[in-house]
Amino acid sequence: MIDEQELIDEIEPERYELFEAPHYKFAFDRRDFIKAFGLGIVFVVPVTRAIAQQRQGESGRGGSNERLPNDIGAWIHIDEDGGVTAFTGKVEVGQNTRTTLTQSVADELHVPITSVRLVMGDTDLVPFDMGTFGSRSTPTMAPQLRKAAAAAREMLIAIAAEQLKVAPADLRIIDARFVNHDKSKTLTLAEVAKGRRLVKVIPDDIAITQPKDWTIAGASITKVDAAKFVTGKHQYPTDIKREGMLYGKVVRPAAYNATLLSSDTKAAEAMPNVKVVTDGNFIGVVAPDQQTATKAANVIAVDWKSPAQPSNAELFELLRKPATSARGSGEGGGGGSQPQGSIADGLAAADKKLEQTYTVAYIAHAPLEPRAAVAEWNGDRLTVWTGTQRPFGVRGDLAEAFHIPEDKIRVIVPDTGSGYGGKHTGECAVEAARLAKAAGKPVKLVWTREEEFTWAYFRPAGAIDIKSGVKNDGTITAWEFHNYNSGPAGIQIKYDIPNNDIRFHQSNSPLRQGSYRGLAATANHFAREVHIDELAREVKIDPLEFRLKNTKDQRLRDVLQAAAKQFGWGKANPSVNHGFGISCGFEKASYIATCAEIAIETASAKEDPKNKRVRIVRVVEAFDCGAVVNPLQLRNQIEGAITQAIGGALFESIQFENGRVLNPKFSSYRVPRFADLPLIEVVLVDRKDIPSAGAGETPIVGLAPAVANAIFNASGTRLRSLPLAPKGFAI
Amino acid sequence: MAKITSLNVNGKKLSVDVDSTVSLLSVLRNDLDLTGSKYGCGEGQCGACTVLIDGVATRSCITQVGRAAGKQITTIDGLDKDGKLTPLQEAFIKADAMQCAYCTSGMLMSASALLNKNPKPNRDEIVTAMNGNICRCGTYQRIIEAIESVSAA
Structure with missing residues (x-):
C-alpha cells in the first residue's frame, strides 16, 4: 500500500502557486442540504485523513449521524426518480475523469453507468477540493465516491428490506433494482427514494469493492457524454452566453513587469456603447460585441515603463x-x-x-481552449463560469480581488478545453469580474492565443x-x-x-x-x-x-x-x-x-x-x-x-x-x-x-x-x- | 462598410446584421449562437474553427463573413441529421478519438470534407488532409483510426 500522505508531501513543493493554506471555512447545515437537493436521499462522506491534512490547520472531524461534518469529501444524491447524482470538486479537462469516476460510482452502487450523473467543479454544489492536479483524482476521489456509493448501497438495501418486509441479507441490487433471492420481491431505486427527505453521513471505515471484484470499473468505456462533443453541443467556458452579455478586452502591458505611466482613453470612450475601465495597472474595455471591444482596446494609447529583462541567451547562467x-x-x-x-x-x-x-x-501548455470567463453580478453576489483546474482557488482569488466573502461567489467550471497543469490560476475570471462590475452587465472575456501564450505561465x-x-x-x-x-x-x-x-x-x-x-x-x-x-x-x-x-x-x-x-x-x-x-x-x-x-x-x-x-x-x-x-x-x-x-x-x-x-x-x-x-x-x-x-x-x-x-x-x-x-x- | 443580412447555414437561411469584414467564426458563435465551431488561434493554424463552405473545409476564423454569404455553410451543429449521428461521428465515439474534445468539431469537419472528396483515403492522405488541425491532447492516432474505420466500411 502507498501512504497517501507521502504522496501529498511529494507534490507539495511543485505547485508553485499553491503554498498558502486554503482560506476556506464552511459549516454545513442540514436544512441547506435538504433545500439544495429537494426530496430523495443524500449520502455524505467525511474527508479522509490524508485530505484533512491537505487542508492545513483545519480539523478533519469525522462524521456521525447526529451532526454533519465540517469536512466533506463527496456526496451522492438519489432523487425521487431513482437517478444517482455524485458531486465532486474535481474538474474535467480532457483526462476523462468524468468517465472513470462515474464508472467507480456505478460499480459500487450496482447500477448501470447511464443512471449516474456527475456534478463537477461548481463551488455552490460540490464539496471543497484543492484542485485537479497531481494525478490525485483516481487515487483519492474515486475511493471517496466509492465509499459514498458503498454506504448508499447498504443503507438503501436496509430501507428497501423494510419496505418489502424481508431481511436485508435477502436483498441485492442488480441493475438499479432491489431483488430478493427468488426474485419474488423487487423494488426500484425510485420506489425507495420516493417521498424521502434523508441525509445520511457515511462512516469513514466502510469497505469498498476491491479491483478483482470490479464489474463496471476495470472495463473499457468510451467518454460518457461523447455524443455532446461530436455534435458541438457541449458548452465550454468560451461558449457560455448570458442575457444582456457584453464582451471584454484587456489592454496588455508592453512587457513583463511593466508599470503604467499614463494612458489616453478618450478615443475609446468616444466610441458608441464602449465603456473603459481603469483601475491601477488594469485597463480594459467592454462593448456589445467582440470586434468593437478589440477596436476600442487598440485605440487606447498607453505609456508603459518596463525594466531591462533577460533573454534565452542568459537563461541557464541565471538559473x-x-x-x-x-x-x-x-x-x-x-x-x-x-x-x-x-x-x-x-x-x-x-x-x-x-x-x-x-x-x-x-x-507552454497551449491548451486549445484559451483562458475564458463569463462574469455576472447580481447585487453583491458574483457568478463566474471559467475554465480552471482549481474552482475553489479561483473563488478565493475573486474574494481577495473584490474584498467580498467567498460565500457570495460561485465559480462554475464547465468541462474545459484542456489544461495540462496550465489552468491553475484565475486571472481571466478576475478580469471578467472587474469588467462586469463596471459594466453592470454580464461580461465575457476570452483570451486570444497570443495572450494565452504570453500572460499565462x-x-x-x-x-x-x-x-x-x-x-x-x-x-x-x-x-x-x-x-x-x-x-x-x-x-x-x-x-x-x-x-x-x-x-x-x-x-x-x-x-x-x-x-x-x-x-x-x-x-x-x-x-x-x-x-x-x-x-x-x-x-x-x-x-x-x-x-x-x-x-x-x-x-x-x-x-x-x-x-x-x-x-x-x-x-x-x-x-x-x-x-x-x-x-x-x-x-x-x-x-x-x-x-x-x-x-x-x-x-x-x-x-x-x-x-x-x-x-x-x-x-x-x-x-x-x-x-x-x-x-x-x-x-x-x-x-x-x-x-x-x-x-x-x-x-x-x-x-x-x-x-x-x-x-x-x-x-x-x-x-x-x-x-x-x-x-x-x-x-x-x-x-x-x-x-x-x-x-x-x-x-x-x-x-x-x-x-x-x-x-x-x-x-x-x-x-x-x-x-x-x-x-x-x-x- | 457593406452589411451582410443573411447566411445559409446548415440548410437554413438565417438573418444577421453584420459588417462583411467580420470573421465568419464570430458571426456563427456570437450572432447565431452556433458555438460548435471553436476559437483556437485566430490565424488559421489550429483548425478548431473549421466549417464547410460549399463542401470545402475552411478556417472560419480568418474568413470574412462576406465571402461566405450566398454559399452553403455547414458547421458541426448541423452535421448530424435530426439527431442521427453520421458514421464519422459514431466512429469518433467508438475509437474514443477525443480527450478534452475542444478540437473535435474542427477535426470532424476537416475529416468530413476529406471523405466527401476521397471516400477511401490512405493513411498518408489522411495525415495530409488533417495536418492543419491541432489536437493538443494528442489523440491523432485515434482520429486516424476513426477516419480509417469509416473509409473502410
Missing part, C-alpha cells in the same frame, strides 16, 4: 544563481533526500567517471548537473544530481546506488512559471535516463541490461521487460540512419518504460535546410499504475502523453527577450501535428493487487530520453538539451 526569496519549503523540499554514502568514495571505487550537464527550455526551464561513477562490470557506484529551477518531481532514483546526493535548487525564474503535466519529472527523467545511457555506453553494456543490472525494483523491471519485449529490443539492429533508445522511470506511484525508434532524414520545408530532420518512427511504452480502472481511457491518456511529449522533446521552446515572448502563436511555436505522429504501441501492466494511481501525467516523462538515446544510437551525437532538434538535426 544557476540561488533564489533570493524562498518560493517553497526549502531546498530539496520533499523532492530531494538525505545524501547516502559518500560521493567521493563512490567515485574512487569507479572505473569510469562522467560529468555532464542537461538543460530543458520553458515550454510556463513549464519551468532548468539546468541539471550529474556526476557519476561506474565499474566496468556495470555497477553504478556514485550519483550526484543537482536540479536548478525545474523542480524536484521525479528526481528520486529507483537504481540501487549506494552513494548518492540528489538535490533541487530554487532559482529566480525570469519568466512566470508553474505546474505542467508531469512537472519536473520530464526534466529529471530526461537528464537521468540520458546519463544512464551514457554510462552504459562507457562500459559497453546494452542499455536495457545495464538498467536491469542496477535496479532490484520488481515493478520497474517488469515495465522495462514488457516494453522491451513488445519493441523487440535486442532482436535486430536498426536500419541505416535509424536508431533505438530506451528509458524508464517512476513518478506519482506509476512505473513507466519507453522504447523509441527514430530516423534521421532530409529536412522538411519548415526546418533549416542545412540540417537533417529527426522523425520518431515508433514508440512502445509500458505502464503500470496499479489496478486499471478503464483500459481504453488509460491507453488514450498514454498515447496522448507520448504525442504531446514529442513537442517538448524535439521542438517546443519559448523564445523571450526583454520581457517579451517572441513566439506567442501557433505559426511560430510549433506543436506536434498529425505528420509528427509515430506508430504508438501501449503495453498495460494491470496490477489488480495494487491501488490505482493517477495516469494523466507520468506517461509523458519517458519519450524525451528514449528519443535522445535513439538519436545517439543512430548518429553517435549526444544531445543533452530539450528541445533536441528545434531546427532539425545538425550532423
